[in-house]
Amino acid sequence: MHIVWKDSVDAATYEEARVGRVFNHRRPERFPLAIVKATCEADIVATVKLAAERGCRVAVRSGGHSWAAWSVRDASILIDLGSYKTLEVDAERRTACASPSMTGRELNTVLIRDHQLMFPGGHCPDVGLGGFLLQGGMGWNCRNWGWACERVLAVDVVTAEGQLLHCNSSQNADLYWAARGAGPGFPGVVTKFHLSLNPYPKRGFRSSGYLYPVSLYRQAFQWILSISPTFDYDTEIAMISHYPEGENEIQIFILLVTMKAEVEEAEKALRPAQETRPVGTVSEWFCQEDSLDNQYNKQANANPEQHRYCTDNAYIENDADVPAVLEEAFTTLPHRKAFTLWYAMNPCSRRKLPDMALSLQSDHYFALYTVWEKEEDDHRCRAWVHKVMKSVERHSIGAYLGDSDFQVRRTKFWADDNARRLTEVRRRWDPLGRICGYLDAGDLSGTRGLDNAHEWKL
Template sequence: MHITWRDLAELAAYEDARVGRVFNHRRPRRYPRAVVKATSVEDIIAAVKLAKEQNCRVAVRSGGHSWAAWSVRDDSILIDLGNFKSWTVDAENRRAQVTPSVTGRELNGMLTTEHGLMFPGGHCPDVGLGGFLLQGGMGWNCRGWGWACERVKAVDVVTAEGEALHCNQEENQELYWAARGAGPGFPAIVTKYHLDLIKYPKDGFRSSGYLYPMSKYHEAFSWIVSITPEYDQDTEIVAVAQYVDGREEPCLFILFVTLKHTVEEAQTALAPAHESRPEGTFHEWVCQEDSLANQYIAQAKANPDGHRYAVDNAYINNDADLPKVLEEAFTTLPHRKAFTLWYAMNPCSRRELSDMALSVQSDHYLALYAVWEDEKDDTRCQGWVKGVMQRVQRHSVGAYLGDSDFQERQTRYWSESNGAQLREIRRKWDPTGRICGYLDKGDVSGVKGLANVHEWEAAPQL
């Protein structure tokens, strides 16, 4: 295995190993003792044992897409899995075995073209499966197909003691339970996911899009919220506030992506939206031929590399006055590259979840994405995210781990019982806190983990 030691390497080599694969260019001022570039399970075991000898913690990086750069921790051994990429596919049984650094685009690029299959991984093409699935996996058509982590049938791990284990419903069940929703607090290192695949809906992969001026915000948003609960369950529904070329003001973009197996099914699924839409769009398309490859291109454009990011999110109460609660988030973008996202979760949010750590959801998912390039805009863009979320969060039931920064805000990530169970599993499998866990303010959470409570509930009303 290749090791880059902070005290021995040239600065440029160390910096490349430390943050070269970190997607967010708002780089953290945290410095691992060493970075291990692993290419095998044996390398991972050796790195864990090295950390034990060095009496320091272990951090893990799969895709490097964590907004808060959870993998970069002071005085740790950072195990970088970027060169540990492999997969095998059993097409007949629709199963795959995949290492954590493989991205959704890499996996689906192979599955769709070679086997006519897919896995509902992350929307952003460069997100590694490791962090995405540990956090639950809000993947393609989550509202209809459920959480991606529910398609994880087993995981292979290396424990905090350096032991390789296979975990599923029958053996090492506690770790299997935690691997589906524990996020960066998972008390082991995943080395392989065993996944259930689905048939790729090539012929019926279609989309309809509607661009409204922000003056139509209340009417258009009320419409999309009203039709979602009964809408076709193979259709992903999203509303985005964004700037578009040629317009000075942000607009409201409402997108339907339907994943059917025939064109006729797609047309039937998308027709009710087109027939009921409010008037006033300045651009629209209906039942246009689409694909995962095209969607990845659009997602990469919305989430460009080489930029600075500040992100936060919330599950909004089911009975909230959504257009009113989200108005500030949708109408006050701080930068032309920033965007706000509402993702429809019903009916997934109304189903009983599998027996796993993931346990907080609602009908409405809100995410704020401030995206910019110049460091001088840090205060303004970060301040917008924090300020909007301070006012929105009292209408929420919690947040999704994947778009959270525990250094900035505390809220609920699990139900009370699941949070308590997860804390016990963490103490059992990593009693010394060898694996870094949750990066809270000051990086002090250690074995105890996160408080799992809304911080605003004890604060004075704004």
């Protein structure tokens, strides 16, 4: 087991271990006692027991894509799972067993190449399965296929006492319940996810795209809102506000990605959008050949490495005037690399969810991804996010854990009953707060957890 102790190595070695795999280059001023570079389950068990002996907390890093760097905590031992990679696939049963640091791209590269299967993991290719699935997993085609955590059949977990357990609907069921939506407050360390898989479309993906000037924001938004609830089951729908490369004006991009076995099926699925789109596009395409790998590349370009990030999000009330609520967010980006996202969630948002911690959703998911390079722009970019979200929260029912920073803003993340049950599960399995949990302002939440209440809502 390789351990980097803060007081026993040179500053450069420690700093690389502390934040080298943290995606957001707005580096936190928090300093773990040590970083363990785990390579197997035994390393994880040993680290949890070591933390207990030393009376300190344990933090976990899977992919390093947490915008708030939840894994970097004072007075803790950080278990970095980046070198712990394992994947087993049962193609006949359409299942896989994967370690938390496997990224969506790594997992799907093997599944598609070797088995013509896929898993609806994170859109950004380098997101690790661990944080993504624990917070629910808003993955590919979530509006129809449901949350990625619904495809978690079981989890293997190291408890706060260092015991390795298998958890499913009939065995250690409360931990299994919590593993699907607890996020960073999960009271243990997941070592393996047992997953149900999808067939990968024989002909790959197909997509249609419509780029509008910002002056047509309202018309474009009203159109996509009107067609998305009853649109094709295998089609993902999103609207993005961004600065296209080489352009000086914000433009509104509507993307429909369909996942069908045959080209004819894809054309039929995408045709209603093509026939009803508003006039005035800057550019467009219809039913273009696409692939998961191509979509990953586009996501990577939109989320560049070695940049500074500030994000926030909200589930907008179903009956809100969504274009009006989000107009400032979509038409006043603070930086050329920033972008704003609306993601269609209906019809998934209208069905009863399985019995799991994840319990909050609406027809409209909205997120800000503010991206910049220079520290001197920190205040301006962060202030813009704060200003927008102060207004948007008045029309929201809560937020998604994955794009949140509890140090800045707390809101609702679960249904009230689920939040209370989650607190009980956390206290039962980790009464001393050995696992770091939710990083709020001052890192004070401990076993109390989050309040699950709107902080700013008027």
